[in-house]
Amino acid sequence: MSDELETQDGINLGGARHIGEVLSARRLELGRELADIAHQTRVPLRHLTAIEEGKHDTLPALPYTIGFVKSYARILGLDPDTTAEQFRRETTKPDRVIPTMDHEPIEDVRVPTRAAALLGIVLLGVVILAVAAWGLGWFGGDEAPAVAEAPAGSDDGATVAVDTPPAPQASSPGVAEVPATDAATAAAATPAPAVPTGGAIVVTAREDAWVKIYEVGSGRSVFQGVMAAGDRYEVPADRQDLLLWTGRAGALDLTVGGTAIPPLGAATQTVRDVPLTAAGLAARAQPRAE
Structure with missing residues (x-):
């Protein structure tokens, strides 16, 4: 050299x-x-x-x-x-790789920042929570169940849910068939059992459902959360100012003095402002015996 x-x-x-x-x-x-x-x-x-x-x-x-x-x-x-x-x-440093390799310093902008990684984790958590809330019915619509006026001759003026009539059954030998119009007339003439005017009002979850029970006017919650299957909430006897809101109407059973009330709505239907009083529940639907 x-x-x-x-x-x-x-x-x-x-x-x-x-x-x-x-x-x-x-x-x-x-x-x-x-x-x-x-x-x-x-x-x-x-x-x-x-x-x-x-x-x-x-x-x-x-x-x-x-x-x-x-x-x-x-x-x-x-x-x-x-x-x-x-x-x-x-230099005395050993040359252990090909000398022609030129390792320039890596620019910092090529390395993902810690803030970007944390933001990705937070966004993933929000998506998971949203999916879970949707499954529990928190984001259901506010539509009320279809109702019809009580038939003429009813004393309490209650409304009843419209049900699809069952398919006609084959008549048994020796039993006279009753025309459908006559059966409907006879059913309308039969008075429905009255809702008890007293007794404990109990809300029971048959399936997991989000429920909020709150005061009329102020909207202050007395209970809010997910009721698991089998959970019960008994309305205090001295409270006549409570309303119910749920995202899964069909997952709840209500009783008044031990008498079951028909479902508040479909399985994933949202209902709100349901009065938790005997008179209020009677105004929504006819009771049925347990």
């Missing part, structure tokens, strides 16, 4: 000074701070200091260090390849 000195802008490379001294002198000549160069090149400050002081034992593997030296030389206006070649001649 030739011992002839290579010169760049008056700076001798391959001379008596080691490459760290050459870089340091060039930096001081330009009036640059080492910390500023570390920020611009994204090379750790401790590595640039070790390069200038010739402390090669503290530097990372040679391919990475060569990348640091080239970045440093390029910032100072020196030829990166010539500078790196002198560093190779001076």
Whole structure:
């Protein structure tokens, strides 16, 4: 290898000074701070200091260090390849990979931030909670069950849910068939049993359902949460100002004084402002015996 000195802008490379001294002198000549160069090149400050002081034992593997030296030389206006070649001649660090590999520092912007990772976890949790709430009926519609006026002749003026009439059954031998119109007339003429005017009102969950029981007017909750299958809520006897709201009307059973009230609605139907009093429940539907 030739011992002839290579010169760049008056700076001798391959001379008596080691490459760290050459870089340091060039930096001081330009009036640059080492910390500023570390920020611009994204090379750790401790590595640039070790390069200038010739402390090669503290530097990372040679391919990475060569990348640091080239970045440093390029910032100072020196030829990166010539500078790196002198560093190779001076260093005692083992060259364990192909010397031509040039490992430039990785830019910080390529690494996902911790904030982005946390945001992804939070969004995933929101999606899971939304799916669970939908399954419990929290986001059901507010439609009320279809009702019809009580038949003429009824005393209590209650409304009843409209049911699809059952399919006609084959008549048994020896039993006279009754025309459908006559059967409907006879059913209408039969008075429905009255809802008890007293007794405990109990709400029982047959399936998991979200339920809110709150005061009339103020809307203040006295109970709110998911009732699991088998859970019961007994309305206090001295409270005549409570309303019920649920996202799964068909999952609840209501009784007044031990008498069962027909379902408040379909399985996944949302109902609200249901009065938890004997008179209020009687106004919604005819009772049925348990």
